Amino acid sequence: MKILVCISKSPDTTSKIAFTDGDSKFDENGVQYIVNPYDEWYALVRALEIKEANGGSVTIVTVGTATDDTVIRKALAIGADEAVRIDSEPTDAYFVAMQIAEYAKSNAFDMVLTGKETINYNGSQVGGMIAAGMDLPFISLASKLEVNGSTAKLETETIGGLEVVEVDLPAVISCAKGMAEQRIPNMRGIMAARTKPLNVVAPVPFESLTSFESYALPDIKSACKMIDPNNMDELVELLHQEAKVI
Amino acid sequence: MSIVVYINSNNGLAKSALEAVTYGNKLDGDVIAVTCGSADESVLSSLGDYGASKVLVDRSVNSNDSMQIANVLKTAVEATGAKTIIFSHDLIAKAVAPRLSVMLKAGLVSGAIDVPNGDTVQVNVFSGKAFGNVKISTDLKIISLLPNSFQPESGGSACPVEEFNGNAGEAKIRVIDSKKPEGDVPLPEAELVVSAGRGLKGPENWDMIEDLAVTLGAATACSRPVADIGWRPHHEHVGQTGVAIRPNLYIAAGISGAIQHLAGVNGSKVIVVVNTDEEAPFFKAADYGVVGDAFEVIPRLNEAIKKFKAAN
Ligand SMILES: Cc1cc2nc3c(=O)[nH]c(=O)nc-3n(C[C@H](O)[C@H](O)[C@H](O)COP(=O)(O)OP(=O)(O)OC[C@H]3O[C@@H](n4cnc5c(N)ncnc54)[C@H](O)[C@@H]3O)c2cc1C
Numbered sequence: 001m002k003i004l005v006c007i008s009k010s011p012d013t014t015s016k017i018a019f020t021d022g023d024s025k026f027d028e029n030g031v032q033y034i035v036n037p038y039d040e041w042y043a044l045v046r047a048l049e050i051k052e053a054n055g056g057s058v059t060i061v062t063v064g065t066a067t068d069d070t071v072i073r074k075a076l077a078i079g080a081d082e083a084v085r086i087d088s089e090p091t092d093a094y095f096v097a098m099q100i101a102e103y104a105k106s107n108a109f110d111m112v113l114t115g116k117e118t119i120n121y122n123g124s125q126v127g128g129m130i131a132a133g134m135d136l137p138f139i140s141l142a143s144k145l146e147v148n149g150s151t152a153k154l155e156t157e158t159i160g161g162l163e164v165v166e167v168d169l170p171a172v173i174s175c176a177k178g179m180a181e182q183r184i185p186n187m188r189g190i191m192a193a194r195t196k197p198l199n200v201v202a203p204v205p206f207e208s209l210t211s212f213e214s215y216a217l218p219d220i221k222s223a224c225k226m227i228d229p230n231n232m233d234e235l236v237e238l239l240h241q242e243a244k245v246i
Numbered sequence: 247m248s249i250v251v252y253i254n255s256n257n258g259l260a261k262s263a264l265e266a267v268t269y270g271n272k273l274d275g276d277v278i279a280v281t282c283g284s285a286d287e288s289v290l291s292s293l294g295d296y297g298a299s300k301v302l303v304d305r306s307v308n309s310n311d312s313m314q315i316a317n318v319l320k321t322a323v324e325a326t327g328a329k330t331i332i333f334s335h336d337l338i339a340k341a342v343a344p345r346l347s348v349m350l351k352a353g354l355v356s357g358a359i360d361v362p363n364g365d366t367v368q369v370n371v372f373s374g375k376a377f378g379n380v381k382i383s384t385d386l387k388i389i390s391l392l393p394n395s396f397q398p399e400s401g402g403s404a405c406p407v408e409e410f411n412g413n414a415g416e417a418k419i420r421v422i423d424s425k426k427p428e429g430d431v432p433l434p435e436a437e438l439v440v441s442a443g444r445g446l447k448g449p450e451n452w453d454m455i456e457d458l459a460v461t462l463g464a465a466t467a468c469s470r471p472v473a474d475i476g477w478r479p480h481h482e483h484v485g486q487t488g489v490a491i492r493p494n495l496y497i498a499a500g501i502s503g504a505i506q507h508l509a510g511v512n513g514s515k516v517i518v519v520v521n522t523d524e525e526a527p528f529f530k531a532a533d534y535g536v537v538g539d540a541f542e543v544i545p546r547l548n549e550a551i552k553k554f555k556a557a558n
Binding site: 013014016017019037038041088093097098115117119120121122123124125126127128129131132133137138139140141143153154157161162163164165166167168174177178208209210211212213214215216217218221224225226227228229230231233234236237238239240243245246 | 310347373377378379438505512518543546547553
């Protein structure tokens with residue numbers, strides 16, 4: 001079983017979100033990057049579990065520049081065999097997905113896994129686009145994945161419900177909560193990650209279809225109104241009269 | 247110019263479907279709703295109330311197979327000459343819209359919260375901590391609308407429903423089993439949400455949260471640790487690594503208000519926080535705060551709302 005796991009970096013969840021250059025760029029000042037939690041906790045860990053049970057290999061891939069190598073090493077420390085960095089700024093989801101699709105097509109993977117979405121752009125786009133680029137089926141937001149020979153059995157969230165589906169491999173799968181438990185890298189993993197192969201490959205020419213022009217922060221809330229815990233009638237009155245939500 | 251709006255009608259028409267048609271109607275063009283499956287014609291024709299001029303339905307597709315739905319939409323876009331395709335940003339859209347984007351080479355914006363301004367659409371980014379303005383550089387545009395960003399507006403009349411052959415192709419995904427939605431209100435669509443965290447001490451104490459939700463007609467949610475330790479189902483987990491919601495009212499009991507939790511809920515119009523600790527960070531993000539024990543305050547609030555409902 002040859003598995004490709006797509007990894008994105010995202011700002012540490014405690015990062016202060018701010019913008020520079022006339023609000024046109026994310027302010028990276030003092031921001032620590034981590035492996036996007038959905039990619040790491042669910043896609044990567046499940047891929048490793050499948051490899052541990054069935055044999056095979058786990059490759060991680062990211063589209064990024066040399067500054068992303070530290071994040072790639074973090075993912076390697078969790079246990080992937082090797083990493084591939086497609087050497088380009090990730091300009092939009094379409095561009096990123098087309099790069100990964102081109103790479104994956106020429107390397108015969110049985111499965112391509114992504115996280116459900118990144119926690120910075122929340123697009124949930126890359127997995128479906130890779131599948132389209134490779135003309136493969138796509139199962140989105142899977143919360144369980146079992147492999148049986150050349151078929152995969154998955155549980156996916158539907159709106160409020162659940163669906164169990166089966167698909168012949170190869171396929172592209174986006175991974176959501178429930179897939180696996182987060183793994184904390186140990187010292188051996190971190191040491192081993194330093195010497196694992198990190199192959200840098202050149203991007204293929206593709207244009208972007210979208211671009212972020214500017215950003216804005218939400219208005220700051222005015223001070224919170226404190227209500228006496230013994231007077232819930234007052235709260236109800238405020239929710240009705242002032243906030244008009246009930 | 248036509249606008250194609252994809253509608254999932256498998257479990258009747260969700261509020262988010264009506265929102266998507268309403269949104270399409272705010273743009274400049276003739277709104278054509280496209281759907282698959284076996285929904286009754288009378289149900290589908292009611293989309294006219296929200297601004298659809300007609301509904302195209304492909305009865306050959308009976309699952310949520312994203313390849314088939316994308317094929318049907320591609321055929322519909324080509325048949326109608328539509329330049330804009332609208333989705334509600336739900337689980338099906340998350341699989342279909344990216345595929346269609348590649349098939350049509352149409353720029354995709356997901357999580358839109360406003361109508362486009364020229365070629366630019368406002369979206370939620372950083373899990374609700376900021377907004378971004380995304381420019382689509384292609385002529386064909388796909389917009390996936392964040393639920394609860396627009397209220398459905400009716401006022402039109404029933405529209406014609408036409409059978410449509412969308413050249414769906416074969417399903418590659420075999421559905422073995424499915425569990426229909428249990429709760430009444432899916433969390434991302436809920437207008438009122440009652441949520442609780444580790445401060446509730448154990449799963450046996452959730453009755454009061456559910457009672458309050460029933461009184462209000464609200465959905466229930468929870469913080470991440472509560473879902474992780476299995477006190478509550480995973481789909482209730484809201485926050486940066488859970489569901490992002492933007493209800494009209496979010497009531498949080500026994501949740502500290504960690505930055506990752508706030509990320510998923512700070513799009514809420516009004517936030518009420520109940521916490522024993524007056525220093526809890528959640529109060530900074532709240533509109534109304536109650537410093538007190540949730541075990542006393544929540545039942546009291548429930549009674550007060552019952553009294554209010556009886557009187558109004
Ligand atoms: C990468 C990452 C991603 C994360 N993503 C998420 C996410 O998506 N969603 C999320 O929620 N968290 C997330 N977290 C976890 C987050 O940091 C917090 O740990 C979590 O939100 C805390 O949950 P809590 O408020 O229920 O519990 P606690 O922090 O333990 O807070 C419990 C609160 O209850 C109050 N309390 C206690 N007893 C009572 C009582 N009787 N009545 C009223 N109040 C009482 C306490 O004063 C306290 O404020 C993430 C963390 C990381 C590192």
